[in-house]
Amino acid sequence: MTATADASLHSHPTARTHEVTNQPPPLVGHDVADDPVLIEGLRREGAGWYEDDLHRLGRLAGSEQVLRWAEEANRHEPELRTHDRYGNRIDEVDFHPSYHSLMDVAIGEGLGGAPWADDRPGAHVARAAGFMVWSSAEQGHGCPVSMTYAVVPALRSAPELSAVYEPLLTSRVYDPGLRAPGSKRGLLAGMGMTEKQGGTDVRANTTVATAQPDGSWRLRGHKWFTSAPMNDLFLVLAQAPGGLSCFLVPRVLPDGARNTFRIQRLKDKLGNRSNASSEPEFDDTVAWLVGREGQGVRTIIDMVTMTRLDCILGSASGTRAALAQAAHHVRHRAVFGTKLIDQPLMRNVIADLGLESEAATTLALRVAGAADRAQRGDAQERAFLRLATAAGKYWVCKRQPAAVAEALECLGGNGYDEASGMPRLYREAPLNGIWEGSGNVNALDVLRALAREPQSLEAFRAEVEEAAGADARLDEAWRTLRGELVLTADAELRARRLVERLALVLQASLLVRHAPPAVADAFCASRLAGDSGFAFGTLPPGADLSAILTRVPGGAR
Structure with a gap:
């Protein structure tokens, strides 16, 4: 076929089978915060001072780049590595770089624990509006962000622990990876409540806590749903002699040694695919009591x-x-x-x-x-x-x-x-x-x-x-x-x-x-x-x- 004949074929109306009409343009490049309901609520609840920042975050959330991060973080799901190449137990979860990009923005924008260190009236409202805008782009990574926000008031039941960890939980720096908490610029938190035999009935938990002479505790048991296992510390419920109690469990101990946190598997979930949910096993796992013994709930x-x-x-x-x-x-x-x-x-x-x-x-x-x-x-x-x-x-x-x-x-x-x-x-x-x-x-x-x-x-x-x-x-x-x-x-x-x-x-x-x-x-x-x-x-x-x-x-x- 000659070049002239080929050009003629492609210019013929009957060959134009892939012309796209009557399809909406992609919803990208817009401000997710451009919503009168959201803005009016922000002002009404005392955080009007955050409006410019909310729009800036909204434009980022509606950008093509962030939508690509969201798609990639869900398509390339977290992967569990229980051992290193030499057979050492490491219990680490690898995430796609786009997941880390989403997390970096979320923490950097103060959607984690930052409001607890902000004295401005409306700080929690500003964070709520920002959380809504940012999670419209991708919701899975919101789980560790949310738990980091929520852990602070509970941790204050143990003032000595709060004094150590709260400044890092309220940080606006996303610093992933398992290292000694004191060596990091920011921390993430999670929780471990449910067990397979009880679920909602946490008083049926069988994880046992044993007191140690140095004031710490040791945990032995198995949790059924613990999301974001690469977070730095967790609040965990376990049975102490005085009843069901709350404990702080760090992934890495203050001296840099790995705490026992054996991840048995990651859950294969309906959705929330970008976020890792796990079944950790505690075996002589170091913990510290938060609140009074027997008052875990x-x-x-x-x-x-x-x-x-x-x-x-x-x-x-x-x-x-x-x-x-x-x-x-x-x-x-x-x-x-x-x-x-x-x-x-x-x-x-x-x-x-x-x-x-x-x-x-x-x-x-x-x-x-x-x-x-x-x-x-x-x-x-x-x-x-x-x-x-x-x-x-x-x-x-x-x-x-x-x-x-x-x-x-x-x-x-x-x-x-x-x-x-x-x-x-x-x-x-x-x-x-x-x-x-x-x-x-x-x-x-x-x-x-x-x-x-x-x-x-x-x-x-x-x-x-x-x-x-x-x-x-x-x-x-x-x-x-x-x-x-x-x-x-x-x-x-x-x-x-x-x-x-x-x-x-x-x-x-x-x-x-x-x-x-x-x-x-x-x-x-x-x-x-x-x-x-x-x-x-x-x-x-x-x-x-x-x-x-x-x-x-x-x-x-």
Whole structure:
């Protein structure tokens, strides 16, 4: 064939089979923090001073480079090396360089323990907003970041240990690798609570702690889920003579010797693939007591409270990230000659997802604000935090899988393709509902708070009633719910329904006070008055979809 004939063939219209039309451009090069709901919440909860930095982080999170890091960190999963080439036990996990790049930004931006060393009001709110923005790019590496943040208040139960480790846990330097803690510029923390025979029932743990003459302890046992095993230190529950107790376990001892931390295997998980979750075995493992002997659950609960906050933040972030992808797609994609975003049914779907995302984000930042003010000594906010965290963790984490699935469907077959990023968001979606207590655990925790800490309900009541008289549907829902808060014999049987209503009433109160009227009205109509169906996209006639859509990230209008 001559060159002329070849050129003629390629210029013929029938040969142009791969011309791409009617596909949205990639959602890259944008500011993930460009979201009125997020920015308004940041200002309202006392961290408006962080706004410029949040936008800077948002632009980085939306960049092509960071999206590539996220994809690579999940495609090249962590690998366990139990021994070196000579047969020495090393128990190390290797990560792809992109994982380290994500971690470096997260710690450098203060998303780990840094807020505990920051005296500015709103420091924990700023960190919460940053965590939401950064984890929208990749959620797996958020696990070690979250545990490092959460460990600080629990570690303060042992002032002598806190004095040694807290300055490094609050550092903004990511310094990976197993070395003596004192030789590093920053530390990461984790926790080891569950065991295979007990799971949630940590009092069934069989790991045993034995006191030593020098004041340290030795642990022997096996943990079932311990994430981020390359972190520097862990809070671990073990049975001491005085009962279940909390211990600090470093991977490397102060003198540089490796502590016994035998990693039996890494979990092969549904999602969260960039993060390593392991089964470590302790055998004469050196540890130090944190808190009082026999008070292990009470000691570690401060860490659990903060990781539950991060579960809310992570689920709100995942919902928001999926919504942004769906909104971007429907804005650019045309079907039957009309852009999807201009078709009534799709507008209803995106608006409904927008309501879900706005309610989740608003609640997440309100809880973060309570955490910030509680640690500064506000007793009312501490009481509110107790109930709002458990209820919020239950509901926001329950809603994420359904919302992400609906957002994925907006992309049709493209959403089922790994290249879209939506399958990764979908696989991540159930995680926060399981981590730090499944739905039943959190529902029962709400009952426990109602029974033992009446001040938490009083603080919750005061918060909800800030919106009293503003919406009749909210007033009626709260009146009905108050009558159901009496802990009768069947309280456990109906706990999930009770907690669901607590979360919805709180979200409605926040939206009535802080969101535009169109958002609050549609939320109360669909979530409190029951004027909607089971699936998303069933907002009732009369809902101002256009006004709601102006609040949706990703460009849907």
